Amino acid sequence: MSVTQPAVLAVDAAFKYGSRTAVAPSSFCIPERSITAIIGPNGSGKSTTLNGIAGLAEPSSGTIEVLPIDGRQRLVSYVLQTTKVNESLPITVREVVTMGRYPSTGAYGWLKEADRAAVQAAMDRMEITGLAERHLTELSGGQRQRVFVAQGLTQEHDMLLLDEPLTGLDITSAHAIDDVIHEEQSHGCTIVLTTHDLTAAQVADYVILMSGRVVASGSPDEVLTEEHLRDAYGPSLIHVEGTRLFLDDPIHRPADSRHEHQDRSIHLEVSPTEQHGGEDVPH
Numbered sequence: 001m002s003v004t005q006p007a008v009l010a011v012d013a014a015f016k017y018g019s020r021t022a023v024a025p026s027s028f029c030i031p032e033r034s035i036t037a038i039i040g041p042n043g044s045g046k047s048t049t050l051n052g053i054a055g056l057a058e059p060s061s062g063t064i065e066v067l068p069i070d071g072r073q074r075l076v077s078y079v080l081q082t083t084k085v086n087e088s089l090p091i092t093v094r095e096v097v098t099m100g101r102y103p104s105t106g107a108y109g110w111l112k113e114a115d116r117a118a119v120q121a122a123m124d125r126m127e128i129t130g131l132a133e134r135h136l137t138e139l140s141g142g143q144r145q146r147v148f149v150a151q152g153l154t155q156e157h158d159m160l161l162l163d164e165p166l167t168g169l170d171i172t173s174a175h176a177i178d179d180v181i182h183e184e185q186s187h188g189c190t191i192v193l194t195t196h197d198l199t200a201a202q203v204a205d206y207v208i209l210m211s212g213r214v215v216a217s218g219s220p221d222e223v224l225t226e227e228h229l230r231d232a233y234g235p236s237l238i239h240v241e242g243t244r245l246f247l248d249d250p251i252h253r254p255a256d257s258r259h260e261h262q263d264r265s266i267h268l269e270v271s272p273t274e275q276h277g278g279e280d281v282p283h
Helices: 046-054 093-105 113-125 141-154 171-186 198-202 226-233
Strands: 006-017 020-031 035-039 061-066 076-079 159-163 190-195 206-210 214-218 238-241 244-247 265-267
Touching: 006 046, 020 046, 020 061, 020 190, 020 206, 020 214, 035 046, 035 171, 035 198, 046 061, 046 076, 046 159, 046 190, 046 206, 076 141, 093 113, 093 141, 113 141, 141 159, 141 171, 159 171, 171 190, 206 226, 214 226, 226 238, 226 244
Parallel strands: 035 190, 035 206, 076 159, 159 190
Antiparallel strands: 006 020, 006 061, 206 214, 238 244, 244 265
């Protein structure tokens, strides 16, 4: 997949925490106005890479750059996982969403009518208006995730970064967030999300597969191959049955109440047997 208008460009970017290398030197290019999925096993460097794009982590070597748009700096909004946020804060849903306006108003600035309208529009889009005066501790995990996505939507942005936005959510919340992701793209926004979900990655426009480095990047068909997935996850977690490839990741097993992407499998265009001229291929 050729990338003619990149939104993010990384050249030999590496990240370390002290002496530990989180991401070995890696290069990739994220297309503008695309939905890009960063996928890989736990500890593969997905969140570190997202932090690098957000400017929250500096490369230990190499470069990672968010490129300008229309001759100006690209505005980035970052939605963290709810597990990384203090959910016991004594503030209401409306107050959490309103924090998305702080980059433009300041924490102690006066909200203008446009700010209030942006907050209300984001809550309406995420279907949490009826929860506006409730506290985070009163909400389910899916409701909390929708609150933080609404906060990200409220912030002025050209690029939306989401760290594991759909993992472990109820079906209603997952559908609401998935719908908003595609709406944002239709409005010209570039979306970058981390995920453990093979089928979510397969329906993205662009995929970055990681395992302590970028194993492969490009279109889903180019990246989500048996060879690349075995490289990233190891052969013991990959199982092939006919033309379906299954990922047996014990940390992120599916559950009946979760959205349908969590079946942890993708369709292969050609079965491994066909690829090898009818010979059996060990799994």
